[in-house]
Amino acid sequence: MATVVERERKYSADEGFRLPDLTGCGGVATVSDATALDLDAVYLDTADLRLARSGFALRRRTGGHDAGWHLKVGAAGGARTEYQFPAGADDVDPPAELVALFRAAARGRAVAPAARVTNHRMERRLLDDRGRVLAEVVEDTVEGRDLVTGERQAWREIEVELVDGDDRLLDAVESRLRAAGSRPVAVSKSHRALAGRLAAAAEATAPDPVVAYALAQRDALIANHPGARQGDEDAVHDMRVAVRRLRATLRTFRGLWDRRESEAVRAELRWLGGRLGTVRDAQVMAARLTDAVRAEPVELVLGPVAARVAERFAADLATALDELRRTFDSDRYPELLTRLDRLLEGPTARTADARWVTRRVRRALSRADDRLDRALDGPPAEEADGALHEARKAYKNARYAVEVREPGAGKPAAALAGRLKELQDLLGAHHDSVVTREVLRRQALRAYADGENTFTYGILHARQATAADRDLRAVPAARDRARRRKVRRWLKS
Known part of the structure; x- marks a missing residue:
């Protein structure tokens, strides 16, 4: 072909x-x-x-x-x-x-x-x-x-x-x-x-802003299926994001649909997103560690570190892609898409007027703000990383909710979405460093068991810890920028 x-x-x-x-x-x-x-x-x-x-x-x-x-x-x-x-x-x-x-x-x-x-x-x-x-x-x-x-x-x-x-x-x-x-x-x-x-067929649907947003995400999921099946990194990423946006929209605006069916579809989307996530995580981690090794001075790279990283993630990625293709070939996958069609193209339980949508956006933002505040107020050390990750996921959901209002609210909504993405990216970078350190620890244990030098893994681990501290210190300022009155003023209307 x-x-x-x-x-x-x-x-x-x-x-x-x-x-x-x-x-x-x-x-x-x-x-x-x-x-x-x-x-x-x-x-x-x-x-x-x-x-x-x-x-x-x-x-x-x-x-x-x-x-x-x-x-x-x-x-x-x-x-x-x-x-x-x-x-x-x-x-x-x-x-x-x-x-x-x-x-x-x-x-x-x-x-x-x-x-x-x-x-x-x-x-x-x-x-x-x-x-x-x-x-x-x-x-x-x-x-x-x-x-x-x-x-x-x-x-x-x-x-x-x-x-x-x-x-x-x-x-x-x-x-x-x-x-x-x-x-x-x-x-x-x-x-x-x-x-x-x-x-x-086009005349049969005249969606409100929430449904129109969800339909756009469904269409993005479908459009990226061929590339994702072949392991294209951008397609896997975009398909995974579309799944996330759909799950977030069905949750944030859950009053629009029959609750039982929308929750069932959300659960199926979570299943699909998990398969996509395994592939994407292997792709991202392989690139992240490969770049990290290459960035080190040659005299600090002791042992076959690059080769071991390549071997590990080539195997992980091959396994994840096989599982993703089996998912795509399953009966469960088209059944999920058909249920999603019925949900999004059928009648809604209520009308999503701008005022109701805005209230739901405010609620999503408030949930994210509360989670971040609790995470930054000093939970036990063993829980801090998890709390920050939960705050990050909440801000993703909030940003997706704001995106629903962008066509009607225009630049103010776009500005808030941009501030939320900045905050989300910082929290994401911190989480990535947490995950990367655990991967490096396990890689070091394997290298030690094989009689290889583990010095470089320790160097890389320390650099990830430093990057995590830097990102975390930048979070409060990004939080304040995302909460400025002028950025959120339009949500009070």
């Missing part, structure tokens, strides 16, 4: 449009002659178009340079990840490798032909003065048909896709194209072919 990242922009074009001269745009020296291609793609989706609604497009295409199965993830008109897999002559079902990547978007359901798009394409390459291909520009004459309703559409569009060029080239080409009469569009061909059914 090949994976590519598309960086393209799309434009509408009427019958009278003529492609302008594009030489001089962002280093373009010549434009190649046009190559004609005939493309025929059948797009597959669930009966309720969950793939398209989640920003996924699954197709089997014939014609062109890359005929076969394609799975695109991301919004049209920007950077999209495309997974490509060859297709046999008689293939009617997507390969298992692709099914695993869109399983979350499909909620584990079967897919079937949903739309057919045929396209006569005129393809040109934009080259610099060394003959390097900077981008490809295509003129498409398209016909799309919804295979369920029979609705047909025909249109023309222009696509500009980067090869070795950059965004400055895209900007320059866009200026020429717009001057010639085209207009940017951010709708894929498959979305356009399915426009009628997608519009009907």
Whole structure:
């Protein structure tokens, strides 16, 4: 399976449009002659178009340079990840490798032909003065048909896709194209072919700010599933954060939903977040310790410290990724997503007006403030680190609650969210140092048992302790900044 990242922009074009001269745009020296291609793609989706609604497009295409199965993830008109897999002559079902990547978007359901798009394409390459291909520009004459309703559409569009060029080239080409009469569009061909059914699905939901925030987090979870399955660090992180935000939102604004069902979904999200967290923690700790070892003067690194760190976390990460993939392949995972859909897309128990939402935000902030104050007022030494960690988690929940109000409250809410993140990051750095010291202690015990020098582990442990003290000393000032009257004044309205 090949994976590519598309960086393209799309434009509408009427019958009278003529492609302008594009030489001089962002280093373009010549434009190649046009190559004609005939493309025929059948797009597959669930009966309720969950793939398209989640920003996924699954197709089997014939014609062109890359005929076969394609799975695109991301919004049209920007950077999209495309997974490509060859297709046999008689293939009617997507390969298992692709099914695993869109399983979350499909909620584990079967897919079937949903739309057919045929396209006569005129393809040109934009080259610099060394003959390097900077981008490809295509003129498409398209016909799309919804295979369920029979609705047909025909249109023309222009696509500009980067090869070795950059965004400055895209900007320059866009200026020429717009001057010639085209207009940017951010709708894929498959979305356009399915426009009628997608519009009907969109009309079914008009969420309030809390539900809209939760839906955005669900969509982020789904969008990051393919990358997380492959162990991509950013995707694992973003998916884990989306799960955290969902759990926090369901708790902070719990009065919106049936309590029993929302708590059950929260528990399932905690299960999923735990699997993601094991992977992410191994990734973060491996990078953290690798960087720490590299930062030490070579004369202070005694023994195979770097190698032992690499071995330990390579094994941990492999085990965690295997468990995460088993989670994704389980029946429990799509069942969780389906329950989440029903909860967020169904009727709510009450209306989330701005005043009620603000009261809930204040309550979340008060809870976090109380936990931090108790943690800083001097609990027993053996409990202090745990108390600070609980305060950190409470501030995460509070920040997510503030984010719900950002669309309506604007800059004041954004400013408070920024102050809370600063405080949360300090508490997070302190917690990371606590965890890292325990990992180093265990690594030192293993090294000692194997007859290796443990000097460097002690050095690294001491540096982590120093960093923890520094971060902790900075917390009171960050707390005061987050509690300034002008930062929280909007919460009194």
